[in-house]
Amino acid sequence: MNIGDAAKATNLSPKTIRYYESINLVIADRLSNGYRDYADAHIHKLRFVQRARGLGFSIEDCRALLSLYEDRNRASAEVKNIAQKHLEEIEAKINELQDLQETLSHLVAHCAGDHRPDCPIMDGLSGTVHETAKGTSKLH
Amino acid sequence: MNIGDAAKATNLSPKTIRYYESINLVIADRLSNGYRDYADAHIHKLRFVQRARGLGFSIEDCRALLSLYEDRNRASAEVKNIAQKHLEEIEAKINELQDLQETLSHLVAHCAGDHRPDCPIMDGLSGTVHETAKGTSKLH
DNA sequence: CATAGGGATTCCAGTGACTGGAAGGTCAAG
DNA sequence: CTTGACCTTCCAGTCACTGGAATCCCTATG
Numbered sequence: 042m043n044i045g046d047a048a049k050a051t052n053l054s055p056k057t058i059r060y061y062e063s064i065n066l067v068i069a070d071r072l073s074n075g076y077r078d079y080a081d082a083h084i085h086k087l088r089f090v091q092r093a094r095g096l097g098f099s100i101e102d103c104r105a106l107l108s109l110y111e112d113r114n115r116a117s118a119e120v121k122n123i124a125q126k127h128l129e130e131i132e133a134k135i136n137e138l139q140d141l142q143e144t145l146s147h148l149v150a151h152c153a154g155d156h157r158p159d160c161p162i163m164d165g166l167s168g169t170v171h172e173t174a175k176g177t178s179k180l181h
Numbered sequence: 182m183n184i185g186d187a188a189k190a191t192n193l194s195p196k197t198i199r200y201y202e203s204i205n206l207v208i209a210d211r212l213s214n215g216y217r218d219y220a221d222a223h224i225h226k227l228r229f230v231q232r233a234r235g236l237g238f239s240i241e242d243c244r245a246l247l248s249l250y251e252d253r254n255r256a257s258a259e260v261k262n263i264a265q266k267h268l269e270e271i272e273a274k275i276n277e278l279q280d281l282q283e284t285l286s287h288l289v290a291h292c293a294g295d296h297r298p299d300c301p302i303m304d305g306l307s308g309t310v311h312e313t314a315k316g317t318s319k320l321h
Numbered sequence: 322c323a324t325a326g327g328g329a330t331t332c333c334a335g336t337g338a339c340t341g342g343a344a345g346g347t348c349a350a351g
Numbered sequence: 352c353t354t355g356a357c358c359t360t361c362c363a364g365t366c367a368c369t370g371g372a373a374t375c376c377c378t379a380t381g
Binding site: 047085088089092093096097106109110112113114115116117118120121122124125127128131132133134135138139142144145146148149152153154155156157158160162163165166167168 | 193225228229232233236237249250252253254255256257258260261262264265267268271272274275278279281282284285286288289292293294295296297298299300302303305306307308
């Protein structure tokens, strides 16, 4: 199975599959013409990574999860540990974004949004206005 | 005022301030020795950008907002438009993350997390298990 | 006056996870 | 034999910085 078919089978792009190989995540065999060759085991690994990425795991998490996936003697505790950490990061980010949402939606709600220059959003950004007791939020 | 003091006054790093200048966002004057020189107007702009970034606006949004900030004849509608779009992106991302959180927290909750290899998280990632009717989520 | 330090300057490279595009090799069909 | 669809590699760009190297400038002290 060549890379195009592997792409269809995994819902990844050929580019992404080549990228995964370049970082030694999933390495295909090669045919005599230099083309990559994908067997079922490769497809399973790629689909595994595709799902893990879809759940927001980083590539390094995927690498760790993949090696646990291949390990018949793994402890589920190791898997759970990775997933738990990731879940906490997601929850932290949700909280961050909800804070931003709250601040922004208030500003937006109070802006007339007409031809006049007066604008509570601008006032908020320029510090004209008393800040809410949040501390400056940082994304990422 | 040189860049170190400007950094303290704006809660940005000198690196970041130089970066902002390199992308023509906030351009300082120069002293005869080549040092950047920051006047009050520069500091106000930098603080404005710092707050906007803190609310998650992209640099390009900041650029647009800054030019509206400087425009005495702006229409608040333009500001609101930018903020509204950004707010919608934030809300979309919150929804995405909440979907992930739900899926992940279920998987994590059902994993024993002990020395045994059996693991519902792994089952979920390997596609062993029936998927919930969500469609594959994509992060960005 | 030499020197030591703490600034400042520029430029290059790296981050994460791809994606786009160029230049070229391979294969099956007509 | 040509066409077109595929494959290969490599380089560059994304976003918003951040780290680090090499060099320069300013002030204070011995």
